[in-house]
Amino acid sequence: MSRNKIFVVAKNEFTKRVKTHWFVITTLLGPIVLVTFFTVVGFITASSLETTEKSITVRDETGRLATELVDTSGKITFETTQASDDDLKTSVLNKEVSGYLVLPEGLIEGTASASYYSTEGGGISNFSGELRSIVRDAVRLTRLEDQDVSRDVFDAITANVSLDSIQLSDEGEEQGSTAAYAIVGGIMGFLIYITMLIYGSVVMQGVIEEKVSRVVEVIVSSVKPFQLLMGKVLGIGAMGLVQMSFWAILIAAGTTFSGAIIAMIAPADAVTAIDGAIAGAPSQAEILESIGFTVPDLGPEVFIFFVLYFLLGYLLYATLFAGIGSSVEQQQDAQSLMIPVMMPIIVSIIFLQAVIEAPNSTLSVVLSIFPFTAPIPMVVRIAMIDVPWWQVGLSVSLLFGTFLGAVWVSSRIYRIGILSYGKKPSLKELIRWMRYA
Amino acid sequence: MPILRVEGVTKRYGKFVAVNNVSFEAQPGRILGLLGPNGAGKTTTIRMVTYITVPDEGRVMFGDSEVSPVSQENMGYLPEERGLYKKMKVGEQLMYFAELKGMNRTEAREKIRYWLDRFGALEWVNKKTNELSKGMQQKIQFIATILHNPKLLILDEPFGGLDPINAELLQNVIMELKDEGRTILFASHRMEQVEQLCDDICLVSRGEIVVKGALTDIKRQFGKNTVMMDFEGSDVFLDELESKGAVRLGSRSTRHAELNLLGTTTPKHILEVALPHVSNITRFELVEPPMREIFVTAVTKQQGEQAAATV
Numbered sequence: 041m042s043r044n045k046i047f048v049v050a051k052n053e054f055t056k057r058v059k060t061h062w063f064v065i066t067t068l069l070g071p072i073v074l075v076t077f078f079t080v081v082g083f084i085t086a087s088s089l090e091t092t093e094k095s096i097t098v099r100d101e102t103g104r105l106a107t108e109l110v111d112t113s114g115k116i117t118f119e120t121t122q123a124s125d126d127d128l129k130t131s132v133l134n135k136e137v138s139g140y141l142v143l144p145e146g147l148i149e150g151t152a153s154a155s156y157y158s159t160e161g162g163g164i165s166n167f168s169g170e171l172r173s174i175v176r177d178a179v180r181l182t183r184l185e186d187q188d189v190s191r192d193v194f195d196a197i198t199a200n201v202s203l204d205s206i207q208l209s210d211e212g213e214e215q216g217s218t219a220a221y222a223i224v225g226g227i228m229g230f231l232i233y234i235t236m237l238i239y240g241s242v243v244m245q246g247v248i249e250e251k252v253s254r255v256v257e258v259i260v261s262s263v264k265p266f267q268l269l270m271g272k273v274l275g276i277g278a279m280g281l282v283q284m285s286f287w288a289i290l291i292a293a294g295t296t297f298s299g300a301i302i303a304m305i306a307p308a309d310a311v312t313a314i315d316g317a318i319a320g321a322p323s324q325a326e327i328l329e330s331i332g333f334t335v336p337d338l339g340p341e342v343f344i345f346f347v348l349y350f351l352l353g354y355l356l357y358a359t360l361f362a363g364i365g366s367s368v369e370q371q372q373d374a375q376s377l378m379i380p381v382m383m384p385i386i387v388s389i390i391f392l393q394a395v396i397e398a399p400n401s402t403l404s405v406v407l408s409i410f411p412f413t414a415p416i417p418m419v420v421r422i423a424m425i426d427v428p429w430w431q432v433g434l435s436v437s438l439l440f441g442t443f444l445g446a447v448w449v450s451s452r453i454y455r456i457g458i459l460s461y462g463k464k465p466s467l468k469e470l471i472r473w474m475r476y477a
Numbered sequence: 478m479p480i481l482r483v484e485g486v487t488k489r490y491g492k493f494v495a496v497n498n499v500s501f502e503a504q505p506g507r508i509l510g511l512l513g514p515n516g517a518g519k520t521t522t523i524r525m526v527t528y529i530t531v532p533d534e535g536r537v538m539f540g541d542s543e544v545s546p547v548s549q550e551n552m553g554y555l556p557e558e559r560g561l562y563k564k565m566k567v568g569e570q571l572m573y574f575a576e577l578k579g580m581n582r583t584e585a586r587e588k589i590r591y592w593l594d595r596f597g598a599l600e601w602v603n604k605k606t607n608e609l610s611k612g613m614q615q616k617i618q619f620i621a622t623i624l625h626n627p628k629l630l631i632l633d634e635p636f637g638g639l640d641p642i643n644a645e646l647l648q649n650v651i652m653e654l655k656d657e658g659r660t661i662l663f664a665s666h667r668m669e670q671v672e673q674l675c676d677d678i679c680l681v682s683r684g685e686i687v688v689k690g691a692l693t694d695i696k697r698q699f700g701k702n703t704v705m706m707d708f709e710g711s712d713v714f715l716d717e718l719e720s721k722g723a724v725r726l727g728s729r730s731t732r733h734a735e736l737n738l739l740g741t742t743t744p745k746h747i748l749e750v751a752l753p754h755v756s757n758i759t760r761f762e763l764v765e766p767p768m769r770e771i772f773v774t775a776v777t778k779q780q781g782e783q784a785a786a787t788v
Contacts, residue, residue, distance in 0.1 A: 045546075048576045056565060254560035258621065261527040261554040262577040264546065459529070476490070 045263045049271025053246065054278050067283050071290050078227070094167070096156075097121050097128060097140040105143050108178035116174070132157055143175070148182050222396045225423035228346050229392055229416040233385065236353045236415065239280040243273055243358040244374065247365035247458070256458045265455035270447070273358045280354065281347075288343075345422045348436065353415030356443045357385070363450030366457030367473075373464040380467070384412035392416065399424045409435045411442035449474060479504050480660045481526065481629055486535035488521050495521040497684040498535070503629070503677070508651075508661040510675035510692070514776055518684040519664050520557070523631055526662070527554045539629070550579045553627035557634045557664070559618050561606040567593075567617055568602040571624060578625035585624065592620040596646065611638045619647060623654065630654065633664040648674070668769040678768075680775055687779045688771065696765040699774075703727070703766045704736040704744055710756035718742075718750055727770050737770060 057063055098118050100106035109118045121128070121140075128140045139158030146152035154175050156168070177198070184194050250256045259268055364377045388407060395404045395417045408418035408427075414435045421427050456473040457465075465473070479502035488496040496518040503509045513519050524530045525537055528544040539548035562570055568589060575585035593599045596616045606614060615638050623630065632651070636644045651674065655661055665671055671678070678695055680688040688695060704724075715734055718724045723742040727735030736747060744763055751758070766774075 044579075045577065048573075052573045052576075056562075056569075060564075250562075253563060254556070254558045255562055257529070257556040258554060258559060258574070258618075259577065260529050261552065261556075262549055262574070459524075472491070 045267045046271045049268055050275035053272050053275025057279050067286055071287050094138050097137045100143045101145045102143055102148055104182055105178045108181050109174055111174055148179055221424045225420035226396055228423055229420040232350050232415050232419055233389055236357050239354055240357045240361045243276050244361040244365035247362050251458050252369055266451040269362055269451050269454050277354055342423050346419055349415040349419050352439045356446050359446045359450045363453040366454040367465050388413040388416040395420050411438040414439050482538040484535050486532040488532050494684050499686055501679045503660045505660050506658045507676040508655055508663050508674050509677045510671045511662055511664040511679050513681035517681045551627050552629045553622035554631045555622040555635055563607040564605055566603050566605055571621055574621040575624045580625050588624050615639055629660045631662045672768045682776045682779045687775045699766045701763045701765055702738050703764050705762045705764055706734050707760035708755045708758045711754040714751045714754045
């Protein structure tokens with residue numbers, strides 16, 4: 041009978057929310073927002089790596105280097121000048137030139153350093169790195185010439201050296217591009233982070249609303265606070281699953297047809313390659329590979345664990361959020377109590393990059409096993425590498441155990457909190473509530 | 478046989494004793510008034526009866542067994558601080574409350590129609606709560622309390638926010654439910670209503686029971702010690718009587734007074750003092766004290782005693 045009441049509450053929470061405009065809008069717009077977000081991030085990253093065309097004025101005091109300054113990408117052009125520093129400074133400040141480069145005497149011998157003046161300061165941007173390597177190449181070439189070494193030797197030395205990284209798994213097979221796995225892992229980790237927080241705060245809002253509208257006293261005269269808490273968390277979790285399943289279907293449909301879509305907008309030579317391949321009924325992967333993108337071959341277990349970790353992470357945090365929500369009357373009052381609960385999630389997001397870079401490091405292993413941080417790093421690792429079974433098993437059991445512990449703690453705070461009005465309690469008072477019979 | 482027996486119940490929050498060794502019974506077909514000043518422990522007592530909290534000592538019996546999730550399904554509780562889900566429709570909301578009480582949907586649907594019709598609210602079934610007036614919401618809340626045919630009804634200030642017409646409608650329904658043999662626990666500060674509705678009284682102050690029993694018995698115990706007086710002319714005689722300590726004034730207006738006789742004061746003495754001042758007396762009656770008088774006397778007596786005990 042007690043399970044039955046949890047179901048009644050969960051069903052009400054679910055149907056009530058699925059019917060709202062909020063649900064319909066976020067379900068339909070979620071993928072668009074997400075794709076836009078990742079596109080914008082990708083675009084910004086890409087454009088920050090790209091140097092826009094720049095014209096730089098050079099005063100070459102060595103008299104030998106200016107002719108050797110060559111940017112292979114053709115983005116940076118150099119103009120020589122003999123103007124004084126003062127004149128050059130004025131023209132930079134007047135935005136007549138983007139910056140000027142001074143190559144002093146002694147640069148070739150290594151006794152002086154080149155200087156670049158601009159209004160942007162240089163900093164650690166990609167541009168200053170590029171400029172440095174252009175100047176360095178010019179200086180090195182001149183130094184070699186002084187030693188009577190031919191230009192061919194220089195070209196031979198600086199010829200491109202590339203390194204492909206190939207990952208070996210237990211099955212001994214080599215997999216595709218590790219970068220693609222890292223991207224998928226990162227996106228999954230990020231999705232868990234976003235959804236856990238959004239659905240968790242929906243639960244908290246629901247708890248606060250029930251308390252402030254004073255419906256809660258009638259409800260707890262019919263069900264135990266524990267049942268109300270669990271019903272709420274499960275009902276909103278079910279709503280989240282429905283929403284995410286819908287998105288998953290959209291994404292699956294998107295990737296099925298993405299080849300054709302990319303083919304339409306891809307460069308002409310790539311399309312020819314696809315045309316040729318279509319004759320032999322090409323697979324999705326083949327189409328994408330023909331334009332230079334490796335589709336990571338993810339097993340179903342990656343998605344199973346994604347859903348499992350999302351659920352466990354959501355259950356843990358939503359339960360804790362509900363406990364906090366029950367003790368306050370306004371969202372803002374919850375803020376200070378949220379900080380200790382949010383810390384582990386924030387830590388796991390801060391270390392997301394580190395986990396992607398070294399999924400087998402001690403840090404990654406510890407973060408993916410410690411229950412409060414586990415969901416995000418573990419999903420990233422599972423997407424990228426073969427995580428040992430004992431680690432997954434330990435992580436899942438610890439997470440589930442912690443969830444049960446959180447239910448115990450939260451439901452004890454909750455049953456006092458939902459009926460307490462007035463001053464917002466301190467952390468100390470919450471601990472005292474847990475001890476009441 | 479009483480359906481509800483509260484047996485020696487004590488509830489503490491930290492060092493604060495909210496309810497101290499309280500015992501009372503509620504009989505089917507009778508209305509028990511649970512009275513007391515603010516902070517006396519009424520809400521805590523009700524929460525233990527409704528199994529929202531559990532007592533530290535003593536027990537609450539419902540029928541033959543202690544209160545439990547089962548007894549909750551046979552109780553309807555209308556709290557003083559009450560509310561509805563703002564964005565849910567009236568019908569959905571009532572259905573949810575009914576399901577929480579363990580009703581099946583078919584039966585619940587029928588009951589919802591019946592009661593909405595009874596309160597002239599059938600056309601609101603698809604309206605959201607936040608579109609309803611406060612009085613309308615009150616009616617919906619009352620319906621939610623009685624939908625599942627509870628044996629025990631707990632009504633905390635049920636008339637708050639209702640206009641006289643709707644208050645009368647509600648009162649009729651309450652009396653009807655009482656006549657059907659339900660047990661009703663009625664908590665209120667409105668003493669005229671208590672007097673009108675209640676068969677039994679349980680008055681708590683500072684977590685303890687100070688007066689308990691059938692309303693008529695309690696009144697008889699206090700005896701006919703109150704003069705109800707309607708008059709015309711000056712009312713300075715009231716101040717004169719009060720300053721001499723002969724009476725305590727209950728309610729008082731320009732033409733009406735309720736005088737509680739103190740010590741050896743007789744009705745005759747009051748008449749003698751009044752006559753030189755008033756131009757006419759239209760009513761002069763010796764009656765049992767009104768409920769408000771009993772309330773004030775009992776509470777001041779107990780709190781005075783406690784205050785004395787701490788010195």
